[in-house]
Amino acid sequence: MHGNAQTKLQFERTDVRNLLEAQFSAPYCLAVAATSGRATLDQFEPLRTGDAEVRRLMAVTSIRTDRVLGRRDYPSLEVTFKDGRSDYLDIPFAKGAPEAPIPDDELVAKAMSLLGPVLGTGRAERVVDAVWTLEQCTDFAQVTRLLALDAEDVR
Template identity: 30%
Template sequence: LVDHVSIYTDGWDYPILHSISTALGAGNIMGLSREQMGNALGLAIVPNICLSETRLGDVSNWKGFAGPNGSRNGLFAAFLAKEGITGPPTPFEGKAGFMKQLNCSFELGAFGGGQTAFKVEGTFFKHLPVRYDVQLPVGIALEVRDRVKLADIESICVYLEKRSVVTRAYHPNLWNPISRETADHSGPYLIGAVLVDGGITEKTFTPERYRDPTILSLIQKIRMEEDPQYTATFPRTINSRFEVTLKSGAVITVHKENPKGHPANPMSDQELEAKFLKQVDSVLAKKQSRALLDALWKLEELDDFNKLFSLMQVPAA
């Protein structure tokens, strides 16, 4: 579905895709009939198309909840269908359905299995704790930091594909973040933070850092522009290029393609495990984290998902 629908074009937001996939996945686990699955789909789509206003301007706490809420709505739809609740029968093709609202029409291709690859095999993993469209620029910023003194920088132009370009005229808040949510969505801020601090950590998203005068001064020197060649190859190949103009007039150019975690530059199993454990060890005992990870690696062999959920229970404080 993601391959056929441009969610953001008309101001909609992607958690509706969470609702759809969760409803169908949960319905499959529940053993819903074909008719019930159709109802679950209608109950997931029609009430839950949401607005991309969530991610514009000074971003609120809701940004982090929107995706999980989409999944919650999808699960609720599956439960309703299981209990016999019917949903709108034409959620996609109806006169006021999904296609009409998103101004699109499509035929879905084959599902994975047999000779057809599963979509999950083409997952884009985040190697760094930032949004995907700045994975590559943040990596380039680390290299620039090793080559250039910050005091010598006159300006930085970051070239990207069209979809990832933001401008100060349309998104001024990204050059002056006042909240964690805006900071972690701001390419200019994340680039500036890496240039100053040498990496992205939990501290990067504290007021002490995103209101730091040194970082704020530096990001005023950053602008983003489209390179049409990068747009043409996206997302098969993701490119980014920095042109750093120094006060001396010299220009340093650094180009990279396909960040770590891209299907063409995949993370190893060991790197994925390390990322998982770094996140989970902070809330679960290490032994429990390891047991959960081992269970996830063998997910398709589980005969009872309660075994998995029990491993996710956070011990009482």
């Protein structure tokens, strides 16, 4: 990665022991994305730090402090292959920013991946439906009831 000193300080974690550290570890995020094709919650819980290929990729990932980044700028990514070739990727806006909106199907899939394990699939689907029709909602308490966990649901 190419960034600045703050990028390195904030994201070059290689000793990842929990979900939060994994989310703020560029080496971990890039390694799980490279090995699985995604960086979704199931790549972070349980942690994949025991996976030899994830550990290998984390070990060869570094952040170079060779960029001046503004408040809204993102680090660039450069991948150098064993044969010496390099690919460079610069994403000007994070997915979900107004300039790079998330497609509806991806947004629903993300919501379901986060809500489903906690609320159950059926209830999670009702939450998603309620949010999609929020402008027509006449009683917001109906939506909040869908989100409230019963005492037996709390783990």
